[in-house]
Amino acid sequence: MIVMQNVYKKYPNGIVAANGIDVHIDQGEFVYVVGPSGAGKSTFIKMMYREEKPTKGTILVNGLNIAKLKNSKVPLFRRNIGVVFQDFKLLPRLTVYENVAFALEVIEESPKNIKRRVMEVLDLVNLKHKARMLPTELSGGEQQRVSIARAIVNSPRVVIADEPTGNLDPDTSWEIMKLFEEINARGTTVVMATHNKEIVNTLKHRVIAIEGGLIVRDEQRGEYGYEN
Amino acid sequence: MTFASVSAVTVTLLLVGVFFVIMMNLNKVATSIEEDVIIRVHIDLVATDDEQNELKKQIEAIPGVESITYSSKEEELENMIKSLGKEGEVFRLFEQDNPLNDVFVVKAKNPHDTGKIAKQIEKLKHASKVNYGQANVEKLFRFLEISRNVGAVLIVGLLFTAIFLISNTIKITIIARKREIEIMRLVGATNGFIRWPFFLEGLWLGVLGSIIPITVVVSLYKYAHDYLTAKLSNHFIQILSFDPFAYQIAAVLLLMGALIGVWGSVMSVRKFLKA
Numbered sequence: 001m002i003v004m005q006n007v008y009k010k011y012p013n014g015i016v017a018a019n020g021i022d023v024h025i026d027q028g029e030f031v032y033v034v035g036p037s038g039a040g041k042s043t044f045i046k047m048m049y050r051e052e053k054p055t056k057g058t059i060l061v062n063g064l065n066i067a068k069l070k071n072s073k074v075p076l077f078r079r080n081i082g083v084v085f086q087d088f089k090l091l092p093r094l095t096v097y098e099n100v101a102f103a104l105e106v107i108e109e110s111p112k113n114i115k116r117r118v119m120e121v122l123d124l125v126n127l128k129h130k131a132r133m134l135p136t137e138l139s140g141g142e143q144q145r146v147s148i149a150r151a152i153v154n155s156p157r158v159v160i161a162d163e164p165t166g167n168l169d170p171d172t173s174w175e176i177m178k179l180f181e182e183i184n185a186r187g188t189t190v191v192m193a194t195h196n197k198e199i200v201n202t203l204k205h206r207v208i209a210i211e212g213g214l215i216v217r218d219e220q221r222g223e224y225g226y227e228n
Numbered sequence: 229m230t231f232a233s234v235s236a237v238t239v240t241l242l243l244v245g246v247f248f249v250i251m252m253n254l255n256k257v258a259t260s261i262e263e264d265v266i267i268r269v270h271i272d273l274v275a276t277d278d279e280q281n282e283l284k285k286q287i288e289a290i291p292g293v294e295s296i297t298y299s300s301k302e303e304e305l306e307n308m309i310k311s312l313g314k315e316g317e318v319f320r321l322f323e324q325d326n327p328l329n330d331v332f333v334v335k336a337k338n339p340h341d342t343g344k345i346a347k348q349i350e351k352l353k354h355a356s357k358v359n360y361g362q363a364n365v366e367k368l369f370r371f372l373e374i375s376r377n378v379g380a381v382l383i384v385g386l387l388f389t390a391i392f393l394i395s396n397t398i399k400i401t402i403i404a405r406k407r408e409i410e411i412m413r414l415v416g417a418t419n420g421f422i423r424w425p426f427f428l429e430g431l432w433l434g435v436l437g438s439i440i441p442i443t444v445v446v447s448l449y450k451y452a453h454d455y456l457t458a459k460l461s462n463h464f465i466q467i468l469s470f471d472p473f474a475y476q477i478a479a480v481l482l483l484m485g486a487l488i489g490v491w492g493s494v495m496s497v498r499k500f501l502k503a
Contacts, residue, residue, distance in 0.1 A: 079416035
């Protein structure tokens with residue numbers, strides 16, 4: 001569950017990216033975050049995984065107020081959420097297997113459990129056969145699947161995705177969306193910022209539109225609402 | 229990247245190592261020369277034993293005098309004959325009727341006070357001649373002081389150069405590591421967990437960077453030591469012996485390399501661990 005109450009964010013350069021945001025996302029929901037570039041989408045998403053700290057307000061994720069979270073506690077908080085990016089953010093020198101296992105190694109999981117769990121999620125994203133390859137040897141869609149596997153390997157209750165299909169062609173984008181649907185079907189909350197009109201209008205879910213640092217629209221089974 | 233860091237450490241340590249060896253030896257030579265500076269007080273030939281004792285007491289009373297030793301004219305002659313080697317044997321003729329004076333050998337607590345003390349002794353009764361190599365000693369002291377000051381300035385300059393070299397390398401390394409650290413933080417790695425591999429890497433790079441300087445400095449010192457010892461043996465000047473000095477310098481360079489490496493990589497990571 002994610003709750004934002006009266007959240008403001010002003011950057012040092014004076015830009016106000018959140019101007020009093022109130023939102024309530026229940027456990028197990030699938031939410032699209034849409035809006036023009038520079039409207040505050042990214043800040044909204046980044047504040048959810050404590051990459052940015054709000055200037056004012058409360059942000060509860062799984063009952064924890066991350067607006068007040070000490071820097072030293074951020075790593076522990078991050079272990080309970082999964083994050084997926086447009087540019088995948090994989091470590092280029094590690095294999096597919098190692099990239100996914102890394103998220104379990106940092107929490108000092110036993111080697112036996114790591115192996116079992118990594119193979120499980122690689123199977124889920126259909127990349128078991130490429131476990132030993134390097135990210136650079138994979139296509140964009142495959143790399144994104146690795147990054148999704150890494151995001152869910154800890155069995156987080158929330159997965160946050162910032163334009164996960166932004167770098168992918170339409171066919172690959174649908175494959176990736178299928179994975180997010182599966183993850184959501186298992187009870188995980190999914191929050192996804194996207195510019196993809198077709199996806200939002202086809203796979204219907206709750207749509208939150210942000211403009212000028214404010215939520216201007218919040219509809220169940222909503223439309224994308226912008227021209228591409 | 230790795231090559232740049234290792235080279236920065238190598239160059240720095242090579243400069244520091246060579247310079248350190250020179251400074252330490254210069255200091256050793258300077259100290260040993262300083263310690264050899266003595267005042268020879270020739271005692272009046274007509275002075276009685278009581279008068280000699282009186283003179284001794286007066287010299288002892290001068291502030292800054294560390295020790296005073298008596299050397300009879302017979303001992304003086306013997307020393308002279310020995311120091312001249314074979315040709316000195318001719319002076320045995322004087323053993324019957326020794327023309328030399330009895331001598332007090334006076335040593336100052338601080339070698340730099342030698343001149344001052346010598347002047348005070350000159351004024352005393354029964355001190356016929358006071359000798360401490362006046363002009364030479366003062367020149368030597370001036371030379372030693374200048375070389376120490378120059379050495380200190382060079383060391384400070386060298387340290388600044390080293391810091392500049394290494395911090396530049398770190399700046400490049402930071403960019404390469406930014407992404408890596410960002411991802412580690414993203415999946416929930418604690419700062420300690422992130423720092424540890426970088427700490428080890430820095431240690432490793434530093435140790436690697438110290439290998440060439442240690443080899444070069446130690447083998448150069450071996451060569452220089454053998455050469456200089458042979459050259460200087462006639463002048464009673466000693467440089468630091470190979471064992472243990474070479475091992476000490478190797479240990480110092482290894483330690484410095486490790487510290488520089490660890491410091492560098494921990495600094496480069498620190499910036500990204502705050503957010």
